[in-house]
Amino acid sequence: DGGITQSPKYLFRKEGQNVTLSCEQNLNHDAMYWYRQDPGQGLRLIYYSQIVNDFQKGDIAEGYSVSREKKESFPLTVTSAQKNPTAFYLCATSRGSQETQYFGPGTRLLVL
Amino acid sequence: KNEVEQSPQNLTAQEGEFITINCSYSVGISALHWLQQHPGGGIVSLFMLSSGKKKHGRLIATINIQEKHSSLHITASHPRDSAVYICAVNINSGGSNYKLTFGKGTLLTVNP
Numbered sequence A: 001d002g003g004i005t006q007s008p009k010y011l012f013r014k015e016g017q018n019v020t021l022s023c024e025q026n027l028n029h030d031a032m033y034w035y036r037q038d039p040g041q042g043l044r045l046i047y048y049s050q051i052v053n054d055f056q057k058g059d060i061a062e063g064y065s066v067s068r069e070k071k072e073s074f075p076l077t078v079t080s081a082q083k084n085p086t087a088f089y090l091c092a093t094s095r096g097s098q099e100t101q102y103f104g105p106g107t108r109l110l111v112l
Numbered sequence B: 001k002n003e004v005e006q007s008p009q010n011l012t013a014q015e016g017e018f019i020t021i022n023c024s025y026s027v028g029i030s031a032l033h034w035l036q037q038h039p040g041g042g043i044v045s046l047f048m049l050s051s052g053k054k055k056h057g058r059l060i061a062t063i064n065i066q067e068k069h070s071s072l073h074i075t076a077s078h079p080r081d082s083a084v085y086i087c088a089v090n091i092n093s094g095g096s097n098y099k100l101t102f103g104k105g106t107l108l109t110v111n112p
Helices: none
Strands: A004-007 A010-013 A019-025 A031-037 A044-051 A054-057 A064-066 A076-078 A087-094 A107-111 B004-007 B010-014 B019-025 B029-037 B043-049 B052-056 B059-064 B069-074 B083-091 B106-111
Touching: A004 A087, A010 A019, A019 A031, A019 A087, A019 A107, A044 A064, B004 B083, B010 B019, B019 B029, B019 B083, B019 B106, B029 B069, B043 B052, B043 B059, B043 B069, B069 B083
Parallel strands: A010 A107, B010 B106
Antiparallel strands: A004 A019, A019 A076, A031 A044, A031 A087, A044 A054, A064 A076, A087 A107, B004 B019, B019 B069, B029 B043, B029 B083, B052 B059, B059 B069, B083 B106
């Protein structure tokens, strides 16, 4: 079963807590992305990675961190520094730049 | 002003109608993408195009580079076409460009 998996589907965060969202792919794509979606707004890029062991900040990286130790995996940590983390988070992959992006099912993060 | 503007924001149609969703952008681009997001949140890439026209089933996407405009057409619309349609562009930065800039989406509802 090929594709992109994100877990968990729903995640609850307490004040001051760091949480990590998982993104795994078996498409053998080099590039991976994290987006945030808020109601009434377009998707916004948090971080992206062109290749293993490399990643770049997107438009709204503050309060987030990532790692890319394996080609298949690109976890996103929402730190306590992110003051408004409630959103829908989407992971995507592509073969390279300016290529079709394939999206995972998303994780909804809620703050308790 | 957003770099990518979509119209209309909301569109309601009767089953069988021909539908057009518009996307205008204000910057030079290397590619334009049309995406579909269903109520559950998952996003599917419909088209990526840099010139001319592409067709897939009942969906047609066109782009006019000189006018910085693209349209997504749905022929013989069906209730299962109800979704948010999102336009996104790779801004032409002169080198490889992984980042997409998104419009806010058009919510399409097709009634039986």
